[in-house]
Every structure is written in structure tokens, then in C-alpha cells.
Amino acid sequence: MAAPGDDAPVPEHPAVPAPTAAGPLDDWLRDRRQRREEAGLRRRLRTLPGACVDLASNDYLGLSRDPRVVAAAREALDAHGTGSRASRLVTGTLGIHEVLERELCELTGQPAALAFSSGYAANTGVLTALGDADTLIVSDAHAHASLVDGARLSRSPVRIARHSDVAHVGRLLAKRSEERAAVVVESVYSVWGDHAPLVELAAVCRTENALLLVDEAHGIGVAGRGRGLVHEVGLAGAPHVAVTMTLSKALGAQGGAVLGSEALREHLVNTARPFIFDTALAPTSAAAATEAAQIIRTTPELTDRLHERARFVAETLDIAQARAAVQSVPVATPEAAVRAAEQLRARGIAVGCFRPPSVPDGISRLRITAPGNMELQELSDALTRIREVLAGLPGPELPAR
Numbered sequence: 211m212a213a214p215g216d217d218a219p220v221p222e223h224p225a226v227p228a229p230t231a232a233g234p235l236d237d238w239l240r241d242r243r244q245r246r247e248e249a250g251l252r253r254r255l256r257t258l259p260g261a262c263v264d265l266a267s268n269d270y271l272g273l274s275r276d277p278r279v280v281a282a283a284r285e286a287l288d289a290h291g292t293g294s295r296a297s298r299l300v301t302g303t304l305g306i307h308e309v310l311e312r313e314l315c316e317l318t319g320q321p322a323a324l325a326f327s328s329g330y331a332a333n334t335g336v337l338t339a340l341g342d343a344d345t346l347i348v349s350d351a352h353a354h355a356s357l358v359d360g361a362r363l364s365r366s367p368v369r370i371a372r373h374s375d376v377a378h379v380g381r382l383l384a385k386r387s388e389e390r391a392a393v394v395v396e397s398v399y400s401v402w403g404d405h406a407p408l409v410e411l412a413a414v415c416r417t418e419n420a421l422l423l424v425d426e427a428h429g430i431g432v433a434g435r436g437r438g439l440v441h442e443v444g445l446a447g448a449p450h451v452a453v454t455m456t457l458s459k460a461l462g463a464q465g466g467a468v469l470g471s472e473a474l475r476e477h478l479v480n481t482a483r484p485f486i487f488d489t490a491l492a493p494t495s496a497a498a499a500t501e502a503a504q505i506i507r508t509t510p511e512l513t514d515r516l517h518e519r520a521r522f523v524a525e526t527l528d529i530a531q532a533r534a535a536v537q538s539v540p541v542a543t544p545e546a547a548v549r550a551a552e553q554l555r556a557r558g559i560a561v562g563c564f565r566p567p568s569v570p571d572g573i574s575r576l577r578i579t580a581p582g583n584m585e586l587q588e589l590s591d592a593l594t595r596i597r598e599v600l601a602g603l604p605g606p607e608l609p610a611r
């Protein structure tokens with residue numbers, strides 16, 4: 211039934227004022243863009259042409275298109291719909307989240323897991339939940355932006371340790387005045403592809419009564435025949451070691467997780483704001499990641515093939531092989547890196563670009579990943595074209611590591 215007055219004429223929206231001369235904000239934005247342009251650091255969003263050979267993705271094992279993973283996502287879509295509809299603590303917890311968490315425990319050998327809607331949220335979630343004014347965070351100099359942001363948001367005192375320098379970490383922990391401490395590292399670093407000295411770090415953390423928090427974003431599906439570097443070095447389940455991971459790289463899905471003790475999980479459920487105030491991971495992502503984790507656990511040969519391809523890339527391009535999915539070719543300047551990537555795109559090959567501020571040493575690089583399921587002939591053809599483009603590029607002066 212119409213409410214009284216429904217027939218009355220509806221007033222027009224007020225006219226939108228015509229744009230006037232640019233104000234101070236526009237001037238500032240233009241100035242910032244110009245500076246980025248001049249430094250060769252302007253980034254643009256673009257879609258990948260369908261015909262491109264994709265050597266830029268994080269889908270290290272090709273699982274995002276694996277028929278079993280796609281079927282699992284489709285089944286979850288039919289069963290649960292497109293979204294989780296609520297946060298986990300309201301009505302968003304679905305059986306599929308619990309199945310995912312159990313499977314991630316199986317894969318990594320950890321006692322408990324909690325899924326987040328991204329790896330970024332997992333890192334900011336665990337650090338803000340653990341940090342406070344009486345908890346020192348010692349963060350490796352090469353730690354990912356999500357760990358840096360988590361440390362900043364935690365309101366903890368933060369010290370930066372020299373990259374993979376265990377003695378430096380030990381000194382920072384030993385002279386602290388805070389009661390608690392957490393040391394934050396990645397297992398496999400994304401730019402250099404080097405492995406953190408986890409055994410030594412864990413020993414220092416045990417002596418100094420600190421937690422070692424390891425981001426396995428680039429370790430799961432890659433190190434330890436897929437089960438991660440923490441598992442490989444025998445630290446899975448150690449009470450003073452916790453792990454974070456993303457579901458969006460080797461698992462080919464979307465989301466993240468924190469793994470560790472049951473007590474840590476309980477604490478996160480109650481205090482991690484990116485968990486509490488966030489809609490639960492979409493059912494399709496949870497189902498896809500569960501299937502992918504199971505495939506990785508039961509098919510270690512998949513990871514072996516990734517390393518074979520990585521070796522082929524390194525040998526063909528004459529670069530030192532990183533013990534990681536990502537291989538990278540140093541280039542003299544950010545502009546040269548962007549130009550090379552553009553030339554390759556024009557030849558039907560997508561490669562990534564590492565540029566400041568994403569590179570810890572300021573050296574720009576072409577970033578190349580060859581998924582474990584890529585046909586060798588296709589990879590070989592692409593590498594031939596990459597060599598042609600690289601031949602015309604200046605190389606950088608590389609500092610000693």
C-alpha cells in the first residue's frame with residue numbers, strides 16, 4: 211500500500227557542480243604521479259592478453275586450473291553459494307573452513323590452523339594479536355610488506371635485524387627490556403629466493419624465550435617437497451615456532467592461514483581483528499585450497515617438477531638458480547626492467563618486474579616463474595625470446611651478498 215504523500219513530486223538531486231580548476235589535492239596527486247614517472251616507478255593495472263605465455267604468476271604448481279581443484283571449487287559453489295555471508299564468529303564458519311584447517315595441518319605438520327581471507331590478513335592478524343607495548347618485534351630487513359604493516363599496527367616496539375643475521379637477532383633479543391618477543395622472518399624470500407636460517411633462529415628464540423614467526427608464503431608448495439621449509443628442517447609443531455601462509459600462490463586459490471598451537475589459534479579467534487571483523491573466506495576458495503593442499507601433500511613430484519623448471523630457467527638465462535619458484539634477472543635500472551617487460555609482452559610473454567620499493571637491495575629485476583606443469587617446449591621457446599630481449603639490456607653493478 212502506498213504511503214501518504216507517495217504521489218508528491220520527488221525533488222531532483224541537486225545539480226553536480228561543474229569541475230572547476232584543479233584544487234590543491236589534484237596538484238599534489240599530479241606531482242606525485244610525475245615523480246613516479248620520472249623515477250621509472252609508476253605502476254599500472256593491466257589485464258593479461260589471452261595468448262600470452264604467463265611467466266609472471268604465483269601459481270607455482272599450476273593448481274589454479276587443475277581440474278580437481280576447479281571441481282572442488284565448483285562443488286562448494288553449488289553447496290554454499292558465492293560468499294560466506296558473515297564473519298567466522300557470527301554464522302560464517304562453514305564445515306569447509308574446518309576441513310581446510312585440518313588439511314593445512316596435515317600438509318605442514320602443525321597442530322592447529324586458522325584460515326584468514328588473505329595472507330596479508332593472516333600476517334597483520336597474528337602480529338596485532340601478539341604484539342603490545344611489552345612485546346618486542348624483531349623483523350628481518352627483507353620481510354614482506356604485510357609483516358612490516360602487521361608489526362607497525364601492533365603498537366609493539368620494533369627493531370629491524372640485518373637480513374638472516376642470526377647473531378644480530380640474538381643481540382637484539384638479549385638486550386631487550388620487554389618481557390615477550392617475536393622474531394619475524396620469511397622461510398623463502400621472494401626476491402633473492404634465499405632460505406632463512408630457521409634452525410639457528412629457532413635455537414636463539416628458544417634461548418631468549420621468544421616466538422619465531424615464519425611466513426611460508428613462498429615456502430609452501432616449494433620447499434620440503436611442498437610441505438614448507440619449517441617442516442623440512444624439523445621445526446613443525448615446535449612450541450616456540452608459528453607459521454603463516456597464503457593460499458594464493460602454490461595452492462592456486464585465495465586466502466591465508468596462521469598455524470601453530472591450539473592456544474595460539476584460540477587467542478587469534480578472540481583477538482585478531484583481521485579475523486574477527488572480516489567476512490569468512492569464500493567457500494570456493496576454501497574448497498579449492500583444501501584440494502590443492504591435499505594434491506601437494508600426496509604428489510611431491512609436482513614440487514620436484516617446479517624445481518626442474520627453475521633450473522632450466524636459470525641455466526638458459528645464465529643466472530644463479532634461486533632455491534625458490536621465482537628466478538630473477540638483475541637489470542640496470544627500473545626503466546630498463548619495465549622496457550624489457552614491455553618488449554616481452556609485445557612478443558607474447560608476460561614476466562614480472564621487481565622494482566623499488568619491492569627490492570631490498572634497490573636492484574630492479576625481471577621476475578620469472580615457470581609453473582611445475584608447464585610444457586618444456588613452451589618454456590624453452592619463451593626463454594629463447596627472453597634471451598633475445600636481454601641481449602639488448604645493460605646489466606647492473608651487483609653488490610656482493
Ligand SMILES: Cc1ncc(COP(=O)(O)O)c(C=O)c1O
Nearest residue numbers: 328329330354356427456458465
Ligand atoms: C611473503 C608474503 N607474505 C604475504 C603475502 C600476502 O599474501 P596474500 O596475497 O594472500 O595476501 C605475500 C604476497 O605477495 C608474500 O609474498
